Amino acid sequence: MAPRPKRSPGHRHHWHQRLSVPQFTAITGLLVIAFGTFILASPLCSSKSVGLWEALFTVTSAITVTGLSIIDVGTELTPVGQVALAGLIITGGLGLMAITTFLQGFVQGHSGLRHRLDKGRALDEFGVGGIGPTFQSILITAGCVMGIGTLILFSFGFNDIANPGERLWASMFHCISAYNNAGFGLWSDSLVHYRSNPVVNLVIASMIVMGGLGWRVTNDLWVNRFRLRRLNRLSMHTRLVIRSTIGLILIGTIGLLLTEHLDTEGLLMQKLDTLDKLQVSLFQSISTRTAGFNTIPLTTSTLSDAGLLLMMGLMFIGASPGGTGGGIKTTTFAALVAATRSTLRGEDDVVVRDREIPAKVVLRAVGVTLASMLFVLGMALLLALDNIGGASAKTEAFTFLEKLFTCVSAFGTVGLDVGVTAHLDRWGQAVLMVGMFVGRLGILLLLSAFYGNRPQSRVKYPKEELYI
Secondary structure, eight states: OOOOOOOOGGGOOOGGGGOOHHHHHHHHHHHHHHHHHHHHTSTTTBOTTOOHHHHHHHHHHHHTTOOOOSSOHHHHBOHHHHHHHHHHHHIIIIIHHHHHHHHHHHHHOSOOHHHHHHHHHHHHHHSSSOSTHHHHHHHHHHHHHHHHHHHHIIIIISTTOOOHHHHHHHHHHHHHHHHTTOOOOSSTTTTGGGTTOHHHHHHHHHHHHHHHHOHHHHHHHHHTTTOTTSGGGSOHHHHHHHHHHHHHHHHHHHHHHHHHHHOTTSHHHHTOOHHHHHHHHHHHHHHHHHTOOOSSOOSTTTSOHHHHHHHHHHHHHOSOTTSSOOSSOHHHHHHHHHHHHHHHTTOSSEEETTEEEOHHHHHHHHHHHHHHHHHHHHHHHHHHOHHHHTOOHHHHTSOHHHHHHHHHHHHTTOOOOSSOGGGSOHHHHHHHHHHHHHHHHOHHHHHHHHHOOOOOOOOOOOOOOOOO
């Protein structure tokens, strides 16, 4: 038997060179979290009360731009630690996907056209929307927006902070957190103290919306900025995202006003005037979908069960594709609504604004939604099994609604908390960390990381009716 020919050194591939984009993304995310954990747990960044576990949870929440926290950022982190946390938020909000692709290009060396297209498609579907010059434009846009917001908050928003340095840092940190839809704040009550401040409410809400729209929408609006009177100049994706965003904001605002008006014991009915009710409802409607800031205390005693259920729905939908928020995305929800409408009308095709949506897009929307729902229910089930983690009496005192709310908040990378997170044991907090990581990277990306890119079968099977 002839000896097998030896492969040249150029054909030898190490394990990291065989990784797909989803696999490399997941591994890079975990490595960034591990590196950030050791940095944040160091004495330079935090007090003695912040150990490795607290740092791990906080860094995971920052990289996934969630905002759930088991420490007080303003008191338990040093100024250096707060700067490090802000850097982690930017990395998770703007750079995780793009940085991953760039790193993959370095470690894999030469790559063919197909691999480069795969990288671009992975970013388009799961990340910030592009590579190279596009990512540079994203950073410039984000820097300009956050800079303008910081200037406004410093000049007109946080005027109650006497020290100019502290006021500047508070303005900068909250703009970074808001634009990246992270929800981290320097104060333990989030923005409750600024509930009646219209400047703070407007700036933070605007930053949340702009960060959640996504790069494609922002770029499309900028390119057509002088022709916005003719909306048909905008892409269908942009128009659908804008309509969905406005519609969900209105639904959330009106819904919260209605649910809390009917709840005679709620905070909104008893302690706020009409203007504050409107301002709080609008802000919470915007923040609930993506960011996690709150201007009222969030507990079952200050919000009705109907209000919490409405907020869970908004958190589950989340931001738009390519944005800094999580959730199943506004376009996924819009595709499901359009498919439902077409089904009820007895139509075979899904049409939105005189444009037909491909069947594979509808199937993808169904898959994302179903997989996300099952994952969240699995999280809630694990939290409900109190005896597994040896839960404390405080944990057992929480209702299932509160635990489900926390699970949806973690998976949607929102960060709203009804007081559950800090009282969970490590088992429950580990469940939330997994949920945050999966929610930020996307359920389909992680499934692709596990199963790999399997070639599609060319075999066609006979069709048969299924009665539904």
